[in-house]
Amino acid sequence: MTVRIVVDRDKCQGYGQCVFEADDLFGLDESDTCVAAAEVGEDRRADAERAADVCPMQAITVE
Numbered sequence: 001m002t003v004r005i006v007v008d009r010d011k012c013q014g015y016g017q018c019v020f021e022a023d024d025l026f027g028l029d030e031s032d033t034c035v036a037a038a039e040v041g042e043d044r045r046a047d048a049e050r051a052a053d054v055c056p057m058q059a060i061t062v063e
């Protein structure tokens, strides 16, 4: 099973909290907008969900 991480780049304000939570899953591009690993293993679900929880814009969805 894999976990899909979707970032709504229109909502993202580039605060970077997700990067602090899991810097191997999330990063900021040159315009300070979040980019995420698209698919990760089930073992990373908790990390991805924690990042989604801390995002002030609720821009991260974990499926």
Ligand code: SF4
Residues within 6 Å of the ligand: 007, 011, 012, 013, 014, 015, 016, 017, 018, 019, 026, 033, 034, 054, 055, 056, 057, 058, 059, 060
């Ligand atoms: S925490 Fe949310 S608003 Fe901040 S960079 Fe990540 S996705 Fe964007």
